[in-house]
Amino acid sequence: MLKKVYTALSVIIGLGLMTTAAFADGLDSLPPDQKKLYELLDPAIPLGGTPLKDFVAKRPPPWKIGYASTYAGNTWRAQILTEMNEVLLPKYKEAGLVSELVVTQSDLKDATQIQQMRQMVDDGVDAIIICCSNVTAINQTIEYAHSKGVPVFSFSGYVTSPYAINATENNTQGGYTAAKWLAEEIGGKGNVLTVSGIPGFASSDSFNVGAKKAFDEYKDITVVGDVAGKWTDQVAQVEVQKFLATNPTEIAGILVQSASENGVVNAVQQSGRDMMPIVLGGEASAACYWRNNPDFISKSFHFWPPRADARLVWDVMMRTLQGQGPKIQSILRPALPYTIDDVKEAIPEDCDPNSTAWIEPKGDAWWPADVAAQYFERPEDPLAWRPKK
CATH class of the missing domain: 3.40.50.2300 (Response regulator)
Incomplete structure (x- = not known):
C-alpha cells in the first residue's frame, strides 16, 4: 500500500540523509490513519526519524524564537505574521514560554536567508522557523544551527536536512x-x-x-x-x-x-x-x-491555510523545545474541502471583494490535539507544560 513511500525512502537513503533504521523509527511509528496521508507525496521529502526525538533545550523558558521568512509580499504571508505576532506570541508570553519573536525577510534570496539564520543563532535564539525555503540551499545553515543547540522548523514546504523538522501540508x-x-x-x-x-x-x-x-x-x-x-x-x-x-x-x-x-x-x-x-x-x-x-x-479546498499553518509549526516547535520527542522528520497535513455553506458562515453577503483575509478550517481541524499527540513520543498540551524542577 505504501509503494510510493518506499520509493521516497530509496531516494532519501540514496542521498545519504538517513538509514533504514531511522526510517522505521519515523513513518512506521505512526498509526495507520496517519500513514495514509503519506501515500502520495514528493519522493524527496524526508520520512525517517529525527535526532530531535531526544532534543533537550539548551536553557529553560522563556525562549527566544526566530522566524526567517523568505517573502512578505502577499496576503498569505501577512496572515502568517499576524497570527504569530498578535495571537501566538502574546499567548505564549503570558504562559512564560516565549520571550520574543525575531522576524527577518530575505526577499527570496537564499544567501540572505542563510546570513539571517546564522545571525539569529549567534544572537541567541532557541529555535528558528523557516517558510517555503529552497529544499537544499540552507541545509548547511540548518546543521550549523543544530550544532549550537538550535532546532529548525520548516512549514509550507520542506527541506532535506536531517536536522530540521518539516511541519507542512502534503502539497x-x-x-x-x-x-x-x-x-x-x-x-x-x-x-x-x-x-x-x-x-x-x-x-x-x-x-x-x-x-x-x-x-x-x-x-x-x-x-x-x-x-x-x-x-x-x-x-x-x-x-x-x-x-x-x-x-x-x-x-x-x-x-x-x-x-x-x-x-x-x-x-x-x-x-x-x-x-x-x-x-x-x-x-x-x-x-x-x-x-x-x-x-x-x-x-474548494484549504491547501495551506495561513493562520492554521502558523499554529501548526508553532505547536510542533514548542513541543520539540519541551522535549516531547517528534517521531518523524516530516509532519504532513491533507487538503481539507470546504463548501458554499462554509463560505456563507465565514463572510457576509456584502463581503469585500478586495479583502486580505482568509477563510480558515474550523477550530483545530488542520492540526487537532489528538492527532498532534500521535506524532510525539511524550505528548503534552504545550501551553500547560512546565519545566520539571
Missing part, C-alpha cells in the same frame, strides 16, 4: 486533489490552464507534480498553459490576462495555487470570457465572488 496530495476535483467539475474533458506559485520552490513544484498525475488520468483533458502567479494576486492577474489575450482557445477550468485566486478571478472577468470553474484555496476575496455566485463551483 503533492493537495495538487492531486485539486486537479482531480477540477477534472470532474468540467466533465472530464476540455482545456485547462494552471497557475503555479514560484517555480523551483518545493510547495509549488510538489503541487504541480500531484496535479499532473491527476490530469494524466483524463485522456480528454489538455493542459494548454502554465503561468507563474508567484502566490500573489497582482502577479497572477497580469499573467493570466496576458495568457487569455494571446490564446483565444476555450478554457474549461483553471487550477490555481493560492494566494493568487482572486487575481485569476479578476483576470477572467476583465477578459470578457464566461466564468469557468476555478480552484479556490481560501482567500476571502475570491470566496466573496463565490458567495455572490453560489453556482460558480461545487466546493
Whole structure:
C-alpha cells in the first residue's frame, strides 16, 4: 500500500540523509490513519526519524524564537505574521514560554536567508522557523544551527536536512486533489490552464507534480498553459490576462495555487470570457465572488491555510523545545474541502471583494490535539507544560 513511500525512502537513503533504521523509527511509528496521508507525496521529502526525538533545550523558558521568512509580499504571508505576532506570541508570553519573536525577510534570496539564520543563532535564539525555503540551499545553515543547540522548523514546504523538522501540508496530495476535483467539475474533458506559485520552490513544484498525475488520468483533458502567479494576486492577474489575450482557445477550468485566486478571478472577468470553474484555496476575496455566485463551483479546498499553518509549526516547535520527542522528520497535513455553506458562515453577503483575509478550517481541524499527540513520543498540551524542577 505504501509503494510510493518506499520509493521516497530509496531516494532519501540514496542521498545519504538517513538509514533504514531511522526510517522505521519515523513513518512506521505512526498509526495507520496517519500513514495514509503519506501515500502520495514528493519522493524527496524526508520520512525517517529525527535526532530531535531526544532534543533537550539548551536553557529553560522563556525562549527566544526566530522566524526567517523568505517573502512578505502577499496576503498569505501577512496572515502568517499576524497570527504569530498578535495571537501566538502574546499567548505564549503570558504562559512564560516565549520571550520574543525575531522576524527577518530575505526577499527570496537564499544567501540572505542563510546570513539571517546564522545571525539569529549567534544572537541567541532557541529555535528558528523557516517558510517555503529552497529544499537544499540552507541545509548547511540548518546543521550549523543544530550544532549550537538550535532546532529548525520548516512549514509550507520542506527541506532535506536531517536536522530540521518539516511541519507542512502534503502539497503533492493537495495538487492531486485539486486537479482531480477540477477534472470532474468540467466533465472530464476540455482545456485547462494552471497557475503555479514560484517555480523551483518545493510547495509549488510538489503541487504541480500531484496535479499532473491527476490530469494524466483524463485522456480528454489538455493542459494548454502554465503561468507563474508567484502566490500573489497582482502577479497572477497580469499573467493570466496576458495568457487569455494571446490564446483565444476555450478554457474549461483553471487550477490555481493560492494566494493568487482572486487575481485569476479578476483576470477572467476583465477578459470578457464566461466564468469557468476555478480552484479556490481560501482567500476571502475570491470566496466573496463565490458567495455572490453560489453556482460558480461545487466546493474548494484549504491547501495551506495561513493562520492554521502558523499554529501548526508553532505547536510542533514548542513541543520539540519541551522535549516531547517528534517521531518523524516530516509532519504532513491533507487538503481539507470546504463548501458554499462554509463560505456563507465565514463572510457576509456584502463581503469585500478586495479583502486580505482568509477563510480558515474550523477550530483545530488542520492540526487537532489528538492527532498532534500521535506524532510525539511524550505528548503534552504545550501551553500547560512546565519545566520539571
